[in-house]
Amino acid sequence: KAGVTQTPRYLIKTRGQQVTLSCSPISGHRSVSWYQQTPGQGLQFLFEYFSETQRNKGNFPGRFSGRQFSNSRSEMNVSTLELGDSALYLCASSLDPTTTTNEQFFGPGTRLTVL
Amino acid sequence: GDSVTQMEGPVTLSEEAFLTINCTYTATGYPSLFWYVQYPGEGLQLLLKATKADDKGSNKGFEATYRKETTSFHLEKGSVQVSDSAVYFCALSALTSGTYKYIFGTGTRLKVLA
Numbered sequence: 001k002a003g004v005t006q007t008p009r010y011l012i013k014t015r016g017q018q019v020t021l022s023c024s025p026i027s028g029h030r031s032v033s034w035y036q037q038t039p040g041q042g043l044q045f046l047f048e049y050f051s052e053t054q055r056n057k058g059n060f061p062g063r064f065s066g067r068q069f070s071n072s073r074s075e076m077n078v079s080t081l082e083l084g085d086s087a088l089y090l091c092a093s094s095l096d097p098t099t100t101t102n103e104q105f106f107g108p109g110t111r112l113t114v115l
Numbered sequence: 116g117d118s119v120t121q122m123e124g125p126v127t128l129s130e131e132a133f134l135t136i137n138c139t140y141t142a143t144g145y146p147s148l149f150w151y152v153q154y155p156g157e158g159l160q161l162l163l164k165a166t167k168a169d170d171k172g173s174n175k176g177f178e179a180t181y182r183k184e185t186t187s188f189h190l191e192k193g194s195v196q197v198s199d200s201a202v203y204f205c206a207l208s209a210l211t212s213g214t215y216k217y218i219f220g221t222g223t224r225l226k227v228l229a
Contacts, residue, residue, distance in 0.1 A: 042220075042221035042222050043204065045219075056214060056216060090158055090159070092158075092159075097215055100145070100146055100147040100208040100210060101164070101166045103149075103161050104161075104217060106158030106159040106160065108156070108158050109158050
């Protein structure tokens with residue numbers, strides 16, 4: 001079974017631009033979560049989607065948005081990029097988010113650099 | 116609110132040394148507890164988990180016991196190898212205000228020297 005895939009793997013943008021990152025979950029998984037990882041802040045939760053609906057949202061400004069499609073693939077968008085948005089963006093999928101025993105399966109991440 | 120606190124790194128050990136990475140949590144209800152590992156250039160992967168009090172999760176020589184009385188889930192390994200060098204994340208999953216949430220600690224970097 002293929003793992004979680006994220007595209008692109010690396011991205012370089014300039015301040016003020018916008019960016020869209022893509023995540024394809026493991027087949028059969030309907031939940032997708034997004035995280036931002038930086039050396040200073042660690043792993044920070046962005047949002048979670050389940051069956052095309054946003055279920056949870058972290059404490060990020062409105063410049064960060066996401067969506068999920070009917071095939072469970074998800075995209076996240078960051079508008080008006082700032083230098084501080086430089087980070088590794090990780091996507092994780094899970095089979096059943098309605099239980100606490102749920103394991104999350106992570107993709108390799110998209111490394112975003114904002115110049 | 117629910118939270119996970121783990122020891123700050125980096126932790127540097129010699130090969131074959133004993134490893135302990137401390138993790139404590141705060142949660143209402145009955146969370147499940149996890150350890151994830153992130154190798155360089157990769158995403159996180161599940162190392163082990165425990166879903167109720169006194170459960171012991173184990174995998175690849177690593178162990179952690181769910182201690183409800185001390186709200187802890189410390190990661191241990193008897194003899195580390197260079198290949199164990201990675202970042203380790205403690206996490207919990209809990210039902211909070213009617214929503215299932217996953218919360219990660221800040222991660223502890225382990226470096227094992229040959």
